[in-house]
Amino acid sequence: MNAPQSDEAIRERLFAIVAKQAKIDPAVLRPEATLKDLGIASLEAIELIFDIEEDFDITFPDEHANFDTDTVQNLIDAVRAALQAKSGGSEATA
Amino acid sequence: MSVANARRFAITGMGAVSAFGVGAAPLWQGLREGRSGIEPLRHAESSRLRVRIAAQVPESFDPAALFDERVLPMLDRTTQFALCAANEAIAQSGLDFAAEGLGSRTAVVIGTGVGGETTQDESSRRLYAENAQRLHPLTIARVMANAPASQISMAHGLRGPVFAVSSACASSNHAIAQAAMMIRAGVADVAVAGGAEACLSYGVLRAWEAMRVLADDTCRPFSANRRGVVLGEGAGIFVFESMERARARGATVLAELAGFGMSADAGDIVAPDPAGGGAAMALALADAGLRPEDVDYINAHGTGTPANDPAETRAIRQVFGAHADRLAVSSTKSMHGHALGAASALELVAVIGALRDGVVPPTANLDTPDPACDLDYVPNAPRAMPVRAALSNSFAFGGLNAVLALKQA
Numbered sequence: 001m002n003a004p005q006s007d008e009a010i011r012e013r014l015f016a017i018v019a020k021q022a023k024i025d026p027a028v029l030r031p032e033a034t035l036k037d038l039g040i041a042s043l044e045a046i047e048l049i050f051d052i053e054e055d056f057d058i059t060f061p062d063e064h065a066n067f068d069t070d071t072v073q074n075l076i077d078a079v080r081a082a083l084q085a086k087s088g089g090s091e092a093t094a
Numbered sequence: 095m096s097v098a099n100a101r102r103f104a105i106t107g108m109g110a111v112s113a114f115g116v117g118a119a120p121l122w123q124g125l126r127e128g129r130s131g132i133e134p135l136r137h138a139e140s141s142r143l144r145v146r147i148a149a150q151v152p153e154s155f156d157p158a159a160l161f162d163e164r165v166l167p168m169l170d171r172t173t174q175f176a177l178c179a180a181n182e183a184i185a186q187s188g189l190d191f192a193a194e195g196l197g198s199r200t201a202v203v204i205g206t207g208v209g210g211e212t213t214q215d216e217s218s219r220r221l222y223a224e225n226a227q228r229l230h231p232l233t234i235a236r237v238m239a240n241a242p243a244s245q246i247s248m249a250h251g252l253r254g255p256v257f258a259v260s261s262a263c264a265s266s267n268h269a270i271a272q273a274a275m276m277i278r279a280g281v282a283d284v285a286v287a288g289g290a291e292a293c294l295s296y297g298v299l300r301a302w303e304a305m306r307v308l309a310d311d312t313c314r315p316f317s318a319n320r321r322g323v324v325l326g327e328g329a330g331i332f333v334f335e336s337m338e339r340a341r342a343r344g345a346t347v348l349a350e351l352a353g354f355g356m357s358a359d360a361g362d363i364v365a366p367d368p369a370g371g372g373a374a375m376a377l378a379l380a381d382a383g384l385r386p387e388d389v390d391y392i393n394a395h396g397t398g399t400p401a402n403d404p405a406e407t408r409a410i411r412q413v414f415g416a417h418a419d420r421l422a423v424s425s426t427k428s429m430h431g432h433a434l435g436a437a438s439a440l441e442l443v444a445v446i447g448a449l450r451d452g453v454v455p456p457t458a459n460l461d462t463p464d465p466a467c468d469l470d471y472v473p474n475a476p477r478a479m480p481v482r483a484a485l486s487n488s489f490a491f492g493g494l495n496a497v498l499a500l501k502q503a
Contacts, residue, residue, distance in 0.1 A: 042365045042401070046306055062144065062306055 010056075010079050017055055018072055021048045031073035038072075058082035101383075103274050103351040104340035104503070106189075107333035109182025110443050111175040112430050113149035113326055116160075117182060121430065121440065122447035125455040126476050130429045132312055132324050139296045144303050146310055148294055149326030149431025151175065168235050169245065170210035171292035175329035175436070176242035177249060180286055184250055187333040188345060189284060197251040201282035202243045203273045204258055204331070205265025205289035207435030208298065209239035215295035242290045246331070254282045263395070264488035265289050265435035266330065267496035270442070271354040273334050283339060290329035291436040299325070305364075307399050313432070315396035315425035315457050316403045316471045318464035323397050326431020330439025347503035349446045352483065353382030359493030365401055366489050372409035374495035375485060379413070382499035384483055386417045389499075391454050391484040393441045394471075396425020397432055404466035406487065411469075422479065424472040428458035438488040442498065448481045449502045 011031075019026035022038040029038075035045050053059055056079055110117060113131025114124040124131060131149040157166060157174050169177065184191075191197035213236040220226040235241065240258040247256045255276060259269040266289030273285035302308050302325060309321040340347050355377025359370035379386065395406055411418045426444045433440055448454050453476050460473035486498045 043363065046304075049306070050304065062308075062310060 005083065007076070007080065010083070011076055013055060014052065014072070014076055014079055017051050018048065018075070021051065029072060031076065032071050034069055034071050036069070052079060056083065058086055100278050100336035100338065102337035103277060103334050104337045104345065104347040105332050105334060105349050105351060105446065106340050106345045106347060107183035107185070107187030108330070108348060108443060108446060109179035109186070110328065110330045110440060111151055111155065111178050112328035112433070112440055113151060114430070115152055116155060116178055118330070118443050121443050125426050125429055125444050126447060126451065126453045128429070128456045128458055128474060128476050130312070130458050131326070132429070132431055137294065137296070137299070143296070143299055145299050145308050145325070147312065147324055149324060149429075149433070150294060151327055167232055170236040170241060171212045172206060172210055172290045173236070173242045173245050175292060175327070176204055176290035176331060177245050179288065179290070179329040179331040180246040181249070183331045183333050184286065189333065191251050196284065198253045199283040200252045201254040201273055201276050201285040201287075202247050202252050202256040203269040203285060203287040204243040204246065205269035205435050205439070206239055206242060206258060206260060207262050207265055207291055208293050209258075210237035210241055211295045211298055212292050213237050215297045218297065246286060252286060260435065261494040261496065262490035262492055263432065263434050263437055264490035264494050264496040266437065266439035266442070267354070267486065267488040267498055268356065268494070270332070270334070270351070270498060271356060271496055274351055274354060277334060277336055283335060285334045286331060287334060288329065288331035288439040288442075289436040291434045292327050293434050294325060294327055309398060312459050313398045313428045314459040314461070315394065315398040315428050316407070316464060316467040317460045318462040320398045320400065320403065322399050324427070324431045326427070326433040326437070326440075328430070328433050328436050328440055330436060330443055332439070332442065349449045349503050350501040351498060352384065352501045353378050353380070353499040355379070355381060355497045357495045359495070361493055363493070364491050366405040367493065368405045368409040368412060370493055371395070371406060371487065371489045371495050372412045374497040375409065375413045375487065378485060378497040378499040382483070382501070384499055386414045389414070389417075389483050389485060390422060390479065390481045391445070391448055392421055392423045393445050393484065393486045394423050394425045395487045395489045396427055396457065398425070398427065402489065403464070406489065407467045407469055418469060421469065422454045422472050422477060423469045424455055424457045426455050428460070429455070438486060438496070438498070441486050445484045445486050445500050448484060449500060452480050453478055454481065
C-alpha cells in the first residue's frame with residue numbers, strides 16, 4: 001500500500017513524532033540524541049514507540065526496546081527495517 | 095468475642111487456586127520444590143497474540159463440577175476462583191458462622207485488579223464484533239469488582255462489612271490489611287480476606303503487550319537476563335481472627351499476621367520508587383514490633399521487570415541495613431506468575447509455608463547475577479532454614495505499596 005519511503009521522508013516524519021513527545025522544535029533535534037537526553041523516560045518512551053507504530057503502520061519487535069540508550073537514529077533504522085519487513089524485503093532484519 | 099485493639103492476628107484457614115490447580119497444598123508443594131507453573135499460553139486468540147506463556151489455572155479446573163448450576167451463571171472466572179479458595183479456607187478454619195450470630199460479626203474483603211474481566215471482554219466481543227443486540231442479563235452481576243466478596247458472603251452467610259479493594263498488583267495485601275484493621279477496631283471478630291484475578295482475556299493480554307513488559311521466555315526475577323512479567327491468575331483467600339479468639343477456641347493457627355504497612359510513591363504511575371516501597375516495609379516492621387534482625391525471609395514483589403528488581407533491592411537495603419545480607423529474599427512469581435490482584439495472596443501461601451515448614455521457596459530461573467540485584471535471592475533451589483518472621487512485599491502500578499509482616503504461630 002505504502003510506496004517505499006525515502007530515508008529523508010522517514011526521518012522527517014519520525015522527527016516530527018519525537019519532537020512532539022519531547023516538546024521541542026523538530027529543527028533542533030539531532031539524530032545522535034538519546035531518548036534519555038530528550039527527557040523521554042519510561043512510560044513516555046512506550047507511548048512514543050506506540051505513536052511511531054501507529055503513524056507508520058508497523059510493529060516493532062519486543063526486543064527492540066532499550067529506551068535509555070536508544071538514539072533517534074536507532075529509531076530511524078528500526079522504522080526502516082520494520083517497513084522493509086512489512087513490504088517483504090529480503091534484507092529486512094526486524 | 096470482640097477483641098478491640100487486637101495487635102496480633104491468627105490465620106486459621108487458607109485456600110488457593112493457581113497454576114498448580116485447586117488448593118493451597120498443591121501451590122505450596124510446587125513452590126517448595128521450585129517447580130514452575132508457567133506454560134505455553136492456552137487461549138482461543140493465541141494466533142493473534144504476541145504473548146506466548148502464562149501461569150494459567152489448569153484445564154482440569156471445571157466450574158460445572160464445582161458449582162451448582164443455579165449459581166454458576168452469576169460467576170465470572172474471577173469469582174469462581176475466589177469462591178473455591180474461600181470454601182477451602184473457611185472449611186479449614188472450622189468456624190461455624192451460623193452459630194451465635196458469628197456471621198454478622200464476620201467481614202469479607204477481597205482484592206481484585208480488574209474484576210470480572212472475562213465477562214467484560216466477552217460482552218465487548220459480542221457487542222462490537224458480532225453486533226449482538228443483547229447481553230446476558232447477569233453481565234453486571236458477574237463483572238462488578240465486588241462480585242467475589244459478595245458471592246463469598248452469600249455462600250457462607252457472612253453479614254458484616256463486605257467489600258472489594260482494588261490497588262492493582264497490591265490488591266490482596268491492601269485487602270488483608272483492611273481486614274486486620276477492622277478486627278483491630280472491633281468492627282468484626284473474623285475476616286475472610288485475600289484476592290482473586292482472572293485477567294487473561296484477549297483485551298487485557300493485548301494491553302499488557304502494548305506496555306512491552308511481558309517476558310517471552312520465562313519469568314527471571316533478579317537475573318540480569320530478565321525480560322519482564324509472566325502473567326498468572328488465581329485466588330488466595332484466608333481466615334483471620336484475633337490471636338486471643340483463635341487460642342480460646344483451640345483453633346489450629348497457621349501463622350500470625352503481626353502487622354502491615356502501606357504507602358504511596360506519589361511519583362510515577364508505573365516506575366517504582368525505592369523510598370515508597372521502603373516506607374511500607376518500615377511501617378510493617380514497626381506495626382509488628384519487629385526489628386530488622388528478627389526477619390529471616392522476604393517474599394519479594396520481584397516481578398522480573400528491569401525496573402522493579404533493582405528498585406526493590408535498594409528498598410530492602412535501605413530498610414534492613416547490614417541485616418539485608420543475611421536475609422533470604424525470593425520471588426515466587428517465577429513459578430506462580432504474576433496474578434496481579436491475586437498475586438500477594440498466592441505469595442502469602444508461600445510465606446505461611448516457609449514459616450510452618452522451615453523451607454524458603456526459591457527464585458526460579460535466576461541464572462545470571464545482576465550487579466544491581468545483590469541480595470541472597472535463594473536461586474533455583476529451595477532452602478531449609480528456620481523462618482521466625484517474614485515480610486511479603488507488594489508494590490503496585492500507581493505507586494501503591496502494601497507489605498505484610500508474618501510470624502511463626
